[in-house]
Amino acid sequence: KERGRMKEPTVFILGSGASAHLGYPAGETFLLRLYDLLKEPEFTKLNEEIDAINLHARHFTIMPHKVKEFLTSLRKSQPTSIDAYLQEHDEYLDLGRYIITRELSRYEHQDTLETNYGWYKKLLNSIRHDPITEPTKVGIITFNYDRSLDTYLFNALGERPVARANPATAAMTTPRIIHIYGTFGNPHQVPYRFPDDPLELSHRSTSIRLMHVETKKEGGNFWNAAYRDAFDMLVRTQNIYFLGNGFHVTNI
Numbered sequence: 001k002e003r004g005r006m007k008e009p010t011v012f013i014l015g016s017g018a019s020a021h022l023g024y025p026a027g028e029t030f031l032l033r034l035y036d037l038l039k040e041p042e043f044t045k046l047n048e049e050i051d052a053i054n055l056h057a058r059h060f061t062i063m064p065h066k067v068k069e070f071l072t073s074l075r076k077s078q079p080t081s082i083d084a085y086l087q088e089h090d091e092y093l094d095l096g097r098y099i100i101t102r103e104l105s106r107y108e109h110q111d112t113l114e115t116n117y118g119w120y121k122k123l124l125n126s127i128r129h130d131p132i133t134e135p136t137k138v139g140i141i142t143f144n145y146d147r148s149l150d151t152y153l154f155n156a157l158g159e160r161p162v163a164r165a166n167p168a169t170a171a172m173t174t175p176r177i178i179h180i181y182g183t184f185g186n187p188h189q190v191p192y193r194f195p196d197d198p199l200e201l202s203h204r205s206t207s208i209r210l211m212h213v214e215t216k217k218e219g220g221n222f223w224n225a226a227y228r229d230a231f232d233m234l235v236r237t238q239n240i241y242f243l244g245n246g247f248h249v250t251n252i
Contacts, residue, residue, distance in 0.1 A: 006127075006239075008239055009238050009239070010137060010138050010139070010238070010240075011139045012141070013240060014140065014244060015143055015243070016143075016244060017243070017244025018142070018243045018244035021116060022107060022118070023112070024148070025103075025104075026246075027081055031082065034074060034082065034103065037099070038068070046067060046099075046102075049102075050098075050198075051064060053098070053198050057199060057202050060094055062094055062098075066095060070095055070096070073089070083210055093210065094205075097208055097210070098201065100205070100208065101145070101202075101205035102198075102201050104184070105194050105195070107146070108146075108184075108192045108194050109192075109193070109194075114155075120148075120153075124153060127153070127157065139178075139237065140175050141177075141178045141230045142178070143180050143245075145181060145208050146184070147183045147192070148192075149177065150177050151192040153175065154188065178229050180230060181209045181210065181226075182209045183207060185204055185207060209224065
């Protein structure tokens with residue numbers, strides 16, 4: 001490093017703990033939150049949302065009685081994570097995606113992102129030292145659905161004079177972030193906030209891919225294009241840092 005700048009190609013690999021400073025729950029904490037959805041008034045509200053989505057969204061066909069069935073089974077089975085549970089219960093995939101999106105999107109607050117930035121600001125400051133005429137040497141691979149880091153860097157780096165004068169140059173100096181399992185929307189297009197509309201939440205949920213779901217084969221070697229891109233990023237880097245990872249065997 002030179003004056004805070006990363007001189008060599010560097011990749012950060014992020015797990016759920018990497019955004020814990022923003023309140024995003026992980027593992028057991030997230031499961032306990034899901035168990036609470038069986039309590040009133042949360043349970044009734046969730047069922048009303050499912051009814052509204054079934055009425056207007058063709059891609060979503062969850063019968064109301066499945067909500068209680070899913071949450072009760074989830075609690076009784078005592079899984080290590082929601083992803084682990086869904087791996088053995090494919091019949092709840094659409095509902096599981098929706099609930100994951102619903103509960104994690106609750107932590108999307110722009111004010112919190114700008115005041116409780118944690119390690120994000122240290123990364124930002126190291127990128128700010130990069131010459132504006134050179135591509136950044138930083139890449140990020142994340143196993144998280146949340147897009148807090150994407151939004152933070154997009155907003156902060158977008159305020160630089162060069163970003164306003166030349167968006168193409170700004171894009172070149174912004175780290176690429178690969179979400180292995182998808183995310184809730186591109187920060188360029190989808191506001192970082194919790195939507196009140198269950199239909200919007202449902203639409204966001206279609207963008208996430210659960211760990212065990214094989215979405216696409218790339219020459220038989222990769223589960224999907226994100227895995228291939230992550231592999232390409234890793235073979236071109238010199239430094240790799242792991243932050244907040246649980247080192248799940250599938251991810252490794």
